[in-house]
Amino acid sequence: MIAGFADVTPLIAVLDYAGVAVFAATGALAAARAKQTIVTFVFFAAVTGVGGGTLRDLLIGAPVFWVHRSDYLGVCIVAAALVWLLQADRWRLRTLLWLDAAGMAAYAVIGAAKGAAYGVPPVAQVAMGVLTASFGGIIRDLLANEPSVLLSREIYVSAAALGAVVYVVGTQAGASTFVAGGAGVIACFGVRAAALGCGLTLPGYRDR
Template identity: 40%
Template sequence: MIESWIHVLNLAGVAVCAISGTLMAFQKRMDGFGVVVLASATAVGGGTLRDMMLDLPVFWIEDTDYLYVTCIAALITIIWLRLTSLFPYHYLLVADAFGLALFNVVGIEKALGTGAGMAVAIAMGTITGVFGGLLRDVICREVPLVLSGELYAITCIVGGGAYALFYTLQLPDIWCVVAALVTTVCLRLGAMRWHWELPVFRSE
């Protein structure tokens, strides 16, 4: 049962991140090929790195449904954007937040499925969540969200901590998943709304 839910979450994460990549491509006025590249990099970049690090078959090569979902999500977003003249930057950030949370959970579950420890699983969840967005921002020559501004990767780590807490309490897997999702999304959206940061250097 939980495997089916994880598959659905992974598909949802791919779709949401493809939308995020397409919105960024729209902002940068890319052509059709640029949209495909950016949507795909955002959607499957993190999962690809995770699978390579865990020495597993790359998920979108093993199951091409993820590529179809990426293309469909990008196409629907393009059609919607052609019907409006405004760039929905806020929607880009919200879509990114949900994609971050979905991929965080998928990465944790996949790592645990290989027998990895919880610390490694949280690291894999964070990598899965942030690397696609990192690729997107680097390709677009933007300062990556993960490296500046409001809390980003930290939200994945805290969400992973919530998962670990419920897992330690031996609660059903679905509650571990829900705890990680809710924690990551709420913390990221809260950081966006109230500008929560982890300052290291003093302001001038």
């Protein structure tokens, strides 16, 4: 992270940790559903929690955000331990999907903000938001042998893109990072929640 990135606004700092924690919890939940060991819980939590941000930082030439700091991996370990202690194998898949939606909303804004902090152009900022929000979940599903949401018609990546676009357009228009970030999170989570609650999907290729 560049100096002071997490301190751009209190909202960005909170979203940063919240995104890691929530995505880490979804990784641990996937391990719980597969009846894995605590070691696998922690591994899934860490890979899911930091996966998207790692890809983002590598692409924009930033120091990988968790390598020189222990707090992010600590958040992943705590999330995994809580899921283990709360006997999350009894939780329904729906819980994972709603947690994933919350983490995605936070990370869509964080990814775009990190891209902006490193001077990438607006369109690339949106791309960084999408990658940060979706890549950890993709890795989680592959490791857990779960059907990837990318191979369904669910509104997923498009929700992350909307959140990132709202943030980028807002900041480009002169809005504060607090206002733009809050609007981006609400837009992303709102669309994803509508998709989960109402079964909204995108049309497929050559649908009639």
